[in-house]
Amino acid sequence: MDAIIATDISKVFKLQVNNSQSMKERLVRLGRMQTREFVALQHMDLRVASGETLGILGHNGSGKSTLLKCISGILKPTTGQIRIRGRIASLLELGAGFHPELTGRENVFINAAFLGISRTEIARRFDDIVEFAELAEFIDEPVKHYSSGMYVRLGFAVAINVDPDVLLVDEVLAVGDEVFQQKCLDRVRQFQQEGRTILVVTHAADVVRQVCNRAIVLHHGEKVADGKPGDAIRVFRE
16 A cells, blocks of 8 residues: 655756846836746656655755655645645654744644644643653754754754655654654654655665665656665666
8 A cells, every 4th residue: 555656757947037126127027037947856656655655865956855844734736736634744844834933842832733632631641742852951942943853853853753654754754963863763663664655855874774665866857766775776877
């Protein structure tokens, strides 16, 4: 059974060409601003089986993050269709979904609400989230004062504690100290044993080898490899 089915998906962004420097120029060009198209994903098909851990490799600008944002629903594909089976949780950008003026505690409840978790349920899991994130001392501080590592710890702790069927992780395993990275990898392995579906975007070939049972490689928005992790890594490094 497939947890994710993406059929003929593409994503095209319109980028502004002439960036006017003055108010007068902007007013003169109003309504006829020149744009160009940037194709981030090119008519891609992708199926991910339930319980599979898929690594997504590619250099900067290859479309990795765009693909995950389309799967998560943050972006709408220009063409194609994506079907997801089960609850999805994602950690795609540093601090994504956090309100900087609110405390860590408040952000936990807001993020959980976005994922469809009741306040009662998240209150029951709150101590586990704080313990995993190792932020008990700072949980009532505004997150604008958090370091990048603290952001990631809290975001990952929320994502894994909302009981997702599908977990999307974009590069965050590379942020923070080695001890916390290992802690995250251990939880990923626990999810694998529980039969959950995981998609991991990373530049780290070692992570793909350690936790993935399949990997794809993207290049300029196209899928150029799809198979065993070792084979995909060789294509990625060519």
